[in-house]
Amino acid sequence: MKRVLLLVGILFLISTEGIQAQEDASRYLDSIEKKYSTLKNYVVDVNVHFDIEALKAPDLQAKLYYKAPDKMKVESKRIFFFPQEGGYFNPSLFKKKAFDVRLVERLVYDGRKAVRLKLTPMDTNTYDKSFVLTIDTDRSLIREIKISPSEGREVKATLDYGRFGDFELPTHIDLQIDMPSGEPTGMKEFTQFGQKAKRITGKVEITYSNYRINVGLSDDIFREKGPQKSE
Amino acid sequence: MKLFWFETYKIFSRWRTYISFGFIALIVIMTEVVMKLSAHEILYRMMRSFQKDFLIFGNVLNGWFITAFIMNSLHIHIPFFITLVAGDIVSNEATSGTVRLLLIRPPSRSKIITAKYLTTLFYTTGLVIFLGLICITLGLLLFGKGDLIMNYQTKFRLVLIPEAEVPLRMLLAFTAAVWSMTVVASLAFLFSTLAENSIGPIIGTMAVVIVFLVLGNFPFDFFRMLSPYLFTTYTVFWQRFFDQPIPWQEIAKSAVILGLHNIGLFLIAFIVFNRKDITS
Amino acid sequence: MEAYSNKEVVLRTHGLSKKFGKRWAARDLNLEVYRGDVFCFLGPNGAGKSTTIRMILTLLTPSAGSIEIFGMDLHKHRGAVLSRVCGIVEKADFYLYLSAYKNLEILGSMTRRVQKEEIMEALEVVGLTSRAFEKVKTFSHGMKQRLGIAQALLTKPQLIILDEPTAGLDPQGMKEVRGLIKELANEKGMTIFLSSHLLSEVELVATRMAVINRGELIAQGFVSELLDKEPIEYSVQVSPFDSAVELLGKLTWVEVLAAEDGKIELRVEPGRASELNRFLVSNHVEVLSFYPHRTLEDFFLKITEGTSEI
Numbered sequence: 029m030k031r032v033l034l035l036v037g038i039l040f041l042i043s044t045e046g047i048q049a050q051e052d053a054s055r056y057l058d059s060i061e062k063k064y065s066t067l068k069n070y071v072v073d074v075n076v077h078f079d080i081e082a083l084k085a086p087d088l089q090a091k092l093y094y095k096a097p098d099k100m101k102v103e104s105k106r107i108f109f110f111p112q113e114g115g116y117f118n119p120s121l122f123k124k125k126a127f128d129v130r131l132v133e134r135l136v137y138d139g140r141k142a143v144r145l146k147l148t149p150m151d152t153n154t155y156d157k158s159f160v161l162t163i164d165t166d167r168s169l170i171r172e173i174k175i176s177p178s179e180g181r182e183v184k185a186t187l188d189y190g191r192f193g194d195f196e197l198p199t200h201i202d203l204q205i206d207m208p209s210g211e212p213t214g215m216k217e218f219t220q221f222g223q224k225a226k227r228i229t230g231k232v233e234i235t236y237s238n239y240r241i242n243v244g245l246s247d248d249i250f251r252e253k254g255p256q257k258s259e
Numbered sequence: 260m261k262l263f264w265f266e267t268y269k270i271f272s273r274w275r276t277y278i279s280f281g282f283i284a285l286i287v288i289m290t291e292v293v294m295k296l297s298a299h300e301i302l303y304r305m306m307r308s309f310q311k312d313f314l315i316f317g318n319v320l321n322g323w324f325i326t327a328f329i330m331n332s333l334h335i336h337i338p339f340f341i342t343l344v345a346g347d348i349v350s351n352e353a354t355s356g357t358v359r360l361l362l363i364r365p366p367s368r369s370k371i372i373t374a375k376y377l378t379t380l381f382y383t384t385g386l387v388i389f390l391g392l393i394c395i396t397l398g399l400l401l402f403g404k405g406d407l408i409m410n411y412q413t414k415f416r417l418v419l420i421p422e423a424e425v426p427l428r429m430l431l432a433f434t435a436a437v438w439s440m441t442v443v444a445s446l447a448f449l450f451s452t453l454a455e456n457s458i459g460p461i462i463g464t465m466a467v468v469i470v471f472l473v474l475g476n477f478p479f480d481f482f483r484m485l486s487p488y489l490f491t492t493y494t495v496f497w498q499r500f501f502d503q504p505i506p507w508q509e510i511a512k513s514a515v516i517l518g519l520h521n522i523g524l525f526l527i528a529f530i531v532f533n534r535k536d537i538t539s
Numbered sequence: 540m541e542a543y544s545n546k547e548v549v550l551r552t553h554g555l556s557k558k559f560g561k562r563w564a565a566r567d568l569n570l571e572v573y574r575g576d577v578f579c580f581l582g583p584n585g586a587g588k589s590t591t592i593r594m595i596l597t598l599l600t601p602s603a604g605s606i607e608i609f610g611m612d613l614h615k616h617r618g619a620v621l622s623r624v625c626g627i628v629e630k631a632d633f634y635l636y637l638s639a640y641k642n643l644e645i646l647g648s649m650t651r652r653v654q655k656e657e658i659m660e661a662l663e664v665v666g667l668t669s670r671a672f673e674k675v676k677t678f679s680h681g682m683k684q685r686l687g688i689a690q691a692l693l694t695k696p697q698l699i700i701l702d703e704p705t706a707g708l709d710p711q712g713m714k715e716v717r718g719l720i721k722e723l724a725n726e727k728g729m730t731i732f733l734s735s736h737l738l739s740e741v742e743l744v745a746t747r748m749a750v751i752n753r754g755e756l757i758a759q760g761f762v763s764e765l766l767d768k769e770p771i772e773y774s775v776q777v778s779p780f781d782s783a784v785e786l787l788g789k790l791t792w793v794e795v796l797a798a799e800d801g802k803i804e805l806r807v808e809p810g811r812a813s814e815l816n817r818f819l820v821s822n823h824v825e826v827l828s829f830y831p832h833r834t835l836e837d838f839f840l841k842i843t844e845g846t847s848e849i
Binding site: 261262265268269272273274355356357359360361362363364365366367534536537538 | 593596597598599600617618619621622624625626627628629630631632633634635636637641645646648649650690
């Protein structure tokens with residue numbers, strides 16, 4: 029009996045510690061949310077440099093508009109490619125209530141104390157992918173985002189920050205991407221042979237400059253022409 | 260030169276010459292109108308593999324893009340329109356009996372066949388330039404301008420060419436397209452020299468073009484080995500001008516191979532015509 | 540006839556031969572055409588007339604032999620020779636989608652620069668001035684044949700080669716073309732080389748002739764020598780009939796054998812058939828047809844019997 033009580037006690041302690049750890053992990057997201065709670069909107073100049081075999085393009089420039097919680101618009105006189113994921117800074121993206129947050133490890137990142145968290149979406153209708161974040165715990169900054177959506181795609185964003193007024197915002201995002209290609213259709217090229225399963229792999233470097241923060245962006249701006257719709 | 264202008268006058272006095280121009284105009288107008296009406300669907304089909312991972316902003320479906328898209332159909336309809344005239348230019352003289360009037364004149368057969376060949380090249384050039392002009396003019400009018408996105412589906416590659424570079428690249432691409440199409444013209448011209456009616460050369464040329472295209476695209480090792488020996492493998496070299504960076508060596512190689520085809524085909528036609536007994 | 544010994548030979552062939560496969564279409568032809576001749580190359584269909592003409596006009600390459608025109612070797616001086624020669628092979632085919640004028644302009648300019656006036660003059664000679672700017676596809680066969688002669692005249696050649704120029708024409712058309720041939724020879728001083736399978740045609744237009752059968756030359760010489768050694772019977776259709784019969788009755792060198800239903804059967808002294816034709820025309824009698832009762836087969840039979848050696 030004593031042994032049984034001991035075992036139950038151990039199990040209880042383990043599970044309590046697990047819950048505590050989970051609460052512990054969520055607070056990192058909390059602190060980020062708090063840090064940027066007064067960031068209502070920003071406008072920033074973006075330069076994108078592609079180093080991807082499957083996408084040959086010169087450096088592209090645009091103006092990016094963001095408005096909390098999730099409005100984004102890109103304005104460019106020319107054609108502009110922008111990564112679907114991890115390309116811009118949205119502090120509202122990682123709300124703790126939306127994810128099951130697990131602490132993966134504590135580490136030193138770039139000479140500073142950091143944690144690595146795994147975020148699994150509670151509602152897969154809202155998010156269809158999980159994230160692994162590396163957070164600088166002292167500065168409450170996300171330094172790395174690993175996105176693992178479905179179909180074997182993988183995107184890893186590394187963020188560098190600068191201080192702009194009251195906020196630390198990304199000046200540079202390096203995206204490492206490795207994605208399977210979609211099915212080929214449309215234009216044919218007669219010199220090539222059978223289709224092989226190919227992947228888009230490479231690096232996208234996004235540089236942000238000239239932040240204008242909390243400049244009062246109206247919703248109308250975001251109703252204007254957006255990206256090319258696929259359907 | 261005089262003979263060249265006479266030949267040019269003759270082909271442009273025939274309504275069949277204008278069929279080609281008319282149909283090209285019709286094809287381009289229809290394609291561009293349909294593309295205008297179903298722009299989203301086209302974009303979806305063209306870009307869906309990239310749109311999963313990238314947001315694409317700006318005027319992708321612009322006049323340059325439309326032009327490049329239509330140029331991809333160059334393989335089939337332009338050769339057909341070329342053969343309509345190139346396959347007829349010599350054989351028609353035999354069919355109508357005018358060869359007997361033509362070849363008893365002081366100019367040598369060599370001069371006559373050369374004039375006819377130059378006229379064929381002139382017509383081919385005119386046809387491709389016409390395609391280019393109508394595509395670009397109508398495309399820019401209907402779809403506006405912008406950077407050019409080339410989607411090399413089979414290579415799985417998307418290339419973005421800044422608008423400032425597009426006109427020059429387009430000019431180079433159309434020059435290359437003209438060069439490619441002169442091989443089809445030379446082939447039809449040779450068949451026209453061999454035949455005494457127009458149907459044979461037209462069908463013969465189209466058969467060769469289609470068979471070569473099919474053979475060159477079979478995904479089997481045997482056909483891959485065969486591919487370098489098919490001229491159709493090189494006729495798409497105009498697309499290379501939209502690559503990044505432009506593969507000059509590959510372009511030069513294709514251009515030389517096609518040029519050698521032209522020389523070879525014309526030389527055979529030249530010899531055949533000079534030795535031909537006119538019995539019709 | 541003696542005058543011919545001093546005449547310039549415009550066209551001469553030496554052993555001219557053409558073989559198609561194993562068949563000789565023309566074999567060892569030695570022809571001589573003198574300046575001012577209306578030289579008729581006579582032979583049945585398939586005898587090798589067209590083949591010979593095509594070789595003379597460089598449409599066919601001879602298998603053997605050579606051709607000399609204006610004293611120049613045709614093979615070596617093709618351009619220079621052909622600038623003085625013109626011809627129609629088989630039938631006159633033109634660019635149907637072009638006007639008569641444009642056809643002449645293009646074809647004429649291949650020999651030398653031609654002026655508008657020259658084109659119109661050539662069209663006038665053949666009576667096509669009013670149709671000058673109409674597309675040839677609207678022309679009848681006879682009109683095309685006349686246009687063919689116009690194009691032959693345009694560059695003012697010294698030698699005109701005509702392959703069966705009256706083939707496919709109605710009697711009126713035949714008459715017009717023959718008249719034109721005579722006019723070219725007599726008034727413009729051109730040398731005419733024409734082929735025909737009609738013996739009557741030879742008698743009506745030619746001064747000299749050569750006979751070919753199965754690719755081989757059977758005879759060559761003056762028409763009068765070869766054809767008119769004995770009186771020939773002719774059938775003539777004329778209008779008005781009665782006055783023609785009356786006129787013919789007055790001629791001592793013509794014997795009227797029968798005259799009924801608008802047709803007169805008569806016998807003419809050798810070499811005077813052309814004279815008879817002229818006589819009737821000058822007396823306002825329209826000659827609707829005029830043909831001998833001798834067939835080409837008869838003639839060949841006679842020649843091959845060795846009765847008409849050159």
